[in-house]
Amino acid sequence: MISEDTLKELALTLSEYKLIVEKLDREPNELELGLFGALWSEHCGYKHTKKLLRTIKSKSKYTLTEAGAENAGAINIGDNKAIVMKIESHNHPSAVEPYEGAATGVGGIVRDIFAMGARPIALLNSLRFGDLNIDRNIQIANGVVEGISGYGNCLGIPNIGGECLFDESYENNPLVNAMCVGIVDIDSILSAKAESPGDLLIIIGSETGRDGIHGASGLASQNFEETVELRSAVQVGNPFLEKLLIEACLEIATLDELVGMQDCGAAGITSAAIEMAERSNLGLSIDVNKVPVREKGMTPYEIMLSESQERMLIAVRKNEYKNIFKILDKWDLKCSIIGEFIEGNDVIIHNDKKFISKTPINTLTTAPEYDLSKISKGYTAPYKEIKLQKSYSSFNENIIKAHIKKIISSDNLVSKKSLYKKYDHHVQTNTVVEPGSDSAVIRIKGTDKMLALSCDGNSRLCGVNPKVGSEINIAEACRNISVMGATPIALTDGLNFGDPTKAKGAYELIETFKGFNNACEIFETPIISGNASLFNEGHKTSINPTPIIGAMGIMDKNIKVPKKGFISEGDKIGLLGKSLWGTDIGLSGSEFQRIFDKDLSGEIYIDLKFEKIIQENIRTLVHKNLINSAHDISIGGLMSAIILCCEQNNLGAKIDKKIPENWAGSLFGEDQSRIIFSYDEENKKEISKLLNKSNWMEIGTVTEKNIKFENIFIESDSLFMSYNKGFSRDI
Amino acid sequence: MKIGIVVFPGTWSESDTFYATKDILGFNTEYIWHKDQKLHGIDLVVLPGGFSYGDYLLTGAIASFSPIIEQVIEFANKGGPVIGICNGFQILCESKLLPGILIKNKKLSFVCEWSNLKVNNKSIFSSEYQNNEIIKIPISHGEGNYQADKSIINELESENRIIFRYSSESGQINDSYNPNGSINNIAGIINKEGNVLGMMPHPEKASEKLIGGDDGLGIFKSVLKKVLND
Numbered sequence: 001m002i003s004e005d006t007l008k009e010l011a012l013t014l015s016e017y018k019l020i021v022e023k024l025d026r027e028p029n030e031l032e033l034g035l036f037g038a039l040w041s042e043h044c045g046y047k048h049t050k051k052l053l054r055t056i057k058s059k060s061k062y063t064l065t066e067a068g069a070e071n072a073g074a075i076n077i078g079d080n081k082a083i084v085m086k087i088e089s090h091n092h093p094s095a096v097e098p099y100e101g102a103a104t105g106v107g108g109i110v111r112d113i114f115a116m117g118a119r120p121i122a123l124l125n126s127l128r129f130g131d132l133n134i135d136r137n138i139q140i141a142n143g144v145v146e147g148i149s150g151y152g153n154c155l156g157i158p159n160i161g162g163e164c165l166f167d168e169s170y171e172n173n174p175l176v177n178a179m180c181v182g183i184v185d186i187d188s189i190l191s192a193k194a195e196s197p198g199d200l201l202i203i204i205g206s207e208t209g210r211d212g213i214h215g216a217s218g219l220a221s222q223n224f225e226e227t228v229e230l231r232s233a234v235q236v237g238n239p240f241l242e243k244l245l246i247e248a249c250l251e252i253a254t255l256d257e258l259v260g261m262q263d264c265g266a267a268g269i270t271s272a273a274i275e276m277a278e279r280s281n282l283g284l285s286i287d288v289n290k291v292p293v294r295e296k297g298m299t300p301y302e303i304m305l306s307e308s309q310e311r312m313l314i315a316v317r318k319n320e321y322k323n324i325f326k327i328l329d330k331w332d333l334k335c336s337i338i339g340e341f342i343e344g345n346d347v348i349i350h351n352d353k354k355f356i357s358k359t360p361i362n363t364l365t366t367a368p369e370y371d372l373s374k375i376s377k378g379y380t381a382p383y384k385e386i387k388l389q390k391s392y393s394s395f396n397e398n399i400i401k402a403h404i405k406k407i408i409s410s411d412n413l414v415s416k417k418s419l420y421k422k423y424d425h426h427v428q429t430n431t432v433v434e435p436g437s438d439s440a441v442i443r444i445k446g447t448d449k450m451l452a453l454s455c456d457g458n459s460r461l462c463g464v465n466p467k468v469g470s471e472i473n474i475a476e477a478c479r480n481i482s483v484m485g486a487t488p489i490a491l492t493d494g495l496n497f498g499d500p501t502k503a504k505g506a507y508e509l510i511e512t513f514k515g516f517n518n519a520c521e522i523f524e525t526p527i528i529s530g531n532a533s534l535f536n537e538g539h540k541t542s543i544n545p546t547p548i549i550g551a552m553g554i555m556d557k558n559i560k561v562p563k564k565g566f567i568s569e570g571d572k573i574g575l576l577g578k579s580l581w582g583t584d585i586g587l588s589g590s591e592f593q594r595i596f597d598k599d600l601s602g603e604i605y606i607d608l609k610f611e612k613i614i615q616e617n618i619r620t621l622v623h624k625n626l627i628n629s630a631h632d633i634s635i636g637g638l639m640s641a642i643i644l645c646c647e648q649n650n651l652g653a654k655i656d657k658k659i660p661e662n663w664a665g666s667l668f669g670e671d672q673s674r675i676i677f678s679y680d681e682e683n684k685k686e687i688s689k690l691l692n693k694s695n696w697m698e699i700g701t702v703t704e705k706n707i708k709f710e711n712i713f714i715e716s717d718s719l720f721m722s723y724n725k726g727f728s729r730d731i
Numbered sequence: 732m733k734i735g736i737v738v739f740p741g742t743w744s745e746s747d748t749f750y751a752t753k754d755i756l757g758f759n760t761e762y763i764w765h766k767d768q769k770l771h772g773i774d775l776v777v778l779p780g781g782f783s784y785g786d787y788l789l790t791g792a793i794a795s796f797s798p799i800i801e802q803v804i805e806f807a808n809k810g811g812p813v814i815g816i817c818n819g820f821q822i823l824c825e826s827k828l829l830p831g832i833l834i835k836n837k838k839l840s841f842v843c844e845w846s847n848l849k850v851n852n853k854s855i856f857s858s859e860y861q862n863n864e865i866i867k868i869p870i871s872h873g874e875g876n877y878q879a880d881k882s883i884i885n886e887l888e889s890e891n892r893i894i895f896r897y898s899s900e901s902g903q904i905n906d907s908y909n910p911n912g913s914i915n916n917i918a919g920i921i922n923k924e925g926n927v928l929g930m931m932p933h934p935e936k937a938s939e940k941l942i943g944g945d946d947g948l949g950i951f952k953s954v955l956k957k958v959l960n961d
Binding site: 149153238239243244422424427429432 | 740741743744746747750751764766781782784785786787840841842843844869871873933935936938939941942943
């Protein structure tokens with residue numbers, strides 16, 4: 001009988017093992033067990049999320065792919081062009097080995113994009129770390145940022161946006177989510193499959209080494225504490241090789257002889273080859289002896305499960321590989337024919353002449369599906385009432401100023417310039433709006449279109465209520481796109497959650513999908529691709545549920561994109577939304593609550609239909625060229641938004657309102673669906689005509705410097721200085 | 732009239748340069764693969780930026796041994812104009828077409844930002860600018876810290892061969908406007924004969940107002956004007 005330790009190493013349970021024996025009608029051999037461990041891992045088999053993923057809105061009139069069917073999702077933007085995009089996490093590897101973990105995370109997501117035949121045109125990333133005042137966290141953060149910079153800059157893909165936030169919830173369990181966007185002619189999109197028996201399976205790129213074995217099953221499927229010893233499971237990246245692979249593969253992609261292309265990512269050849277065969281409804285014969293290896297004596301098990309980076313698989317018509325090999329030779333890339341697609345449904349593995357395994361593919365690829373509702377049954381999320389200190393509702397100038405100063409110096413609010421300066425964001429010469437705004441904008445050469453792209457997610461709000469928090473995350477992602485004047489048309493989701501085998505983790509996932517479905521329906525934005533990283537459990541507890549949303553919007557090239565900040569003195573300031581002031585309950589899950597109350601409690605709320613209206617409104621104002629700047633109110637509330645609007649061009653603001661007695665909620669409540677914009681006074685008439693009177697108000701005027709409300713005067717210089725000082729410790 | 736952009740494995744600014752010279756400026760431009768041994772009919776050679784050969788060993792060092800570089804050296808020795816951008820500048824130094832060396836940025840980390848450059852217009856690469864004009868061009872490098880012997884620096888200064896220096900928006904030149912620690916804020920230099928330019932900033936990335944500015948086009952315009960007049 002199999003030992004529990006062996007199963008644990010493969011992240012299989014005893015009942016799963018029994019299921020394997022039952023399906024095979026025999027005991028699996030060592031290699032076969034490895035194949036199951038990899039393919040039945042969450043990373044490849046989605047055994048805890050598949051049921052939920054099926055419920056998600058993944059189609060619209062623009063989608064070109066079935067969700068999860070290809071390496072990434074593709075969306076039609078007209079002119080025979082498709083945008084391909086996906087987000088992927090590399091959390092556990094980055095926790096163990098920050099530089100290489102993050103670097104190979106970038107490498108992996110880029111391969112997913114060019115496997116579709118698409119030229120990668122943008123990278124974004126969402127990062128989460130524990131508090132910077134703890135040494136280990138600064139070490140992780142530095143390693144991750146250097147890794148993204150070191151790997152990404154080599155590739156010639158602009159890194160144009162994202163976010164970097166800190167919360168004790170990510171202590172020992174950082175999140176590194178990387179998103180890549182590519183472009184391809186619709187009629188040239190590649191599929192990750194073969195066409196007919198006899199098609200050859202060829203491996204390209206790096207030799208296969210002993211690195212990364214059990215990456216998918218081990219690292220990504222176990223609690224963090226168990227993975228510290230798995231350092232050898234982290235892969236090492238070679239961005240130079242990746243760059244050659246991009247160019248060579250995109251050149252190969254134009255040849256008729258090429259049938260399909262697939263990234264060799266998590267679970268290595270096993271997952272890549274077997275999933276290719278499954279998609280093609282074909283069998284597959286592989287000779288592991290044909291795989292170029294880095295060192296002698298590697299076993300078939302190691303070869304099949306290695307996660308060595310910078311490898312691609314292609315399916316090629318039999319005897320028609322000559323031109324492909326010529327291109328690979330031009331780029332000095334190694335390749336080898338390692339198998340062929342065959343009739344039937346089996347994967348047959350040989351080591352030279354020696355037979356090792358014959359296993360039905362559909363058995364390997366049909367991981368058990370767990371019903372999360374059974375796991376979460378009976379679980380009620382603990383409700384914690386919001387605590388408001390007495391001083392929060394008694395107006396006191398000095399206290400308010402001290403709170404403003406502290407919040408604007410928070411690592412979550414300060415300028416992230418030191419970070420994105422390390423990423424090339426100009427290469428490919430398409431960047432119209434650089435990092436630092438609500439979203440980034442790139443133009444698409446050869447068309448009259450531009451894309452707005454963002455990548456973020458508020459996990460504290462999801463910690464308060466995962467369903468509403470997820471609705472807010474999608475709403476905010478779309479809002480970030482809309483303030484640029486673009487219409488959001490597609491999303492990709494990075495699910496970062498705790499242990500789904502525990503009631504809390506299961507509940508949070510279920511609620512998140514409910515929120516997604518509500519929001520996707522309203523904003524008409526399908527989730528076209530995504531990634532699930534579960535088992536994110538730090539030493540003390542699971543992370544806040546962190547659904548990261550990558551959003552893409554489209555706009556005409558002639559649209560003048562508004563700036564984030566005010567641009568000239570004398571401009572009027574407007575607020576789109578029901579109310580200028582935040583509320584006390586809006587402090588739930590806020591940055592204010594994190595800093596001053598060290599708490600996560602309360603209730604959150606969003607009216608999605610109203611949110612949709614104000615997003616349509618802001619787009620209309622941009623399209624009619626009536627406004628000069630637009631910025632949404634999010635983390636840090638109204639006060640932080642005003643400061644950031646002033647800071648960009650070193651201006652000030654006079655707000656013709658009195659701050660209410662409950663200043664904390666009013667200034668720092670993170671109530672949703674509010675956008676600050678500025679405009680020439682002469683445009684007011686036109687704006688009033690376009691907007692419903694109850695949805696907006698003029699709140700003040702842009703001034704030379706400092707921020708004035710009717711009952712307070714706030715000097716801006718020192719605030720700007722705190723903001724521009726950047727992180728509390730150097731990243 | 733033809734521009735040749737040399738493509739090494741790992742470089743990535745060849746397509747941006749192609750876009751700037753061909754699509755924006757309308758000049759005949761073609762790629763030259765590093766394994767080719769010929770520079771037929773080329774009037775201007777550009778060595779682009781990126782990470783040739785992964786920048787393993789030393790930046791630009793491996794590229795300086797590639798077959799095409801012998802041709803580039805011969806072309807330059809005959810007076811043909813050559814521009815090396817970023818990694819291309821590093822390759823020019825490694826192949827001894829330009830003096831000095833580019834080492835790690837003083838702060839040791841990669842830096843990507845718009846830089847202000849003060850122009851010396853006494854060269855075939857900068858004649859389209861006003862003398863001492865301040866132009867905005869992005870930089871994107873980890874190893875752009877130009878260093879050379881004192882005698883070389885004196886020579887560069889006295890022969891007026893420093894074409895671009897990092898400066899403030901108003902033209903001040905000091906340490907606070909130096910992104911990488913280069914001696915005398917050097918951003919770009921020419922050889923003794925004046926036909927080889929190496930610069931760390933990326934002029935091809937400043938090729939259109941839509942993407943933040945088109946100050947970089949003047950470099951291509953200057954040298955191409957010279958080629959056309961010859």
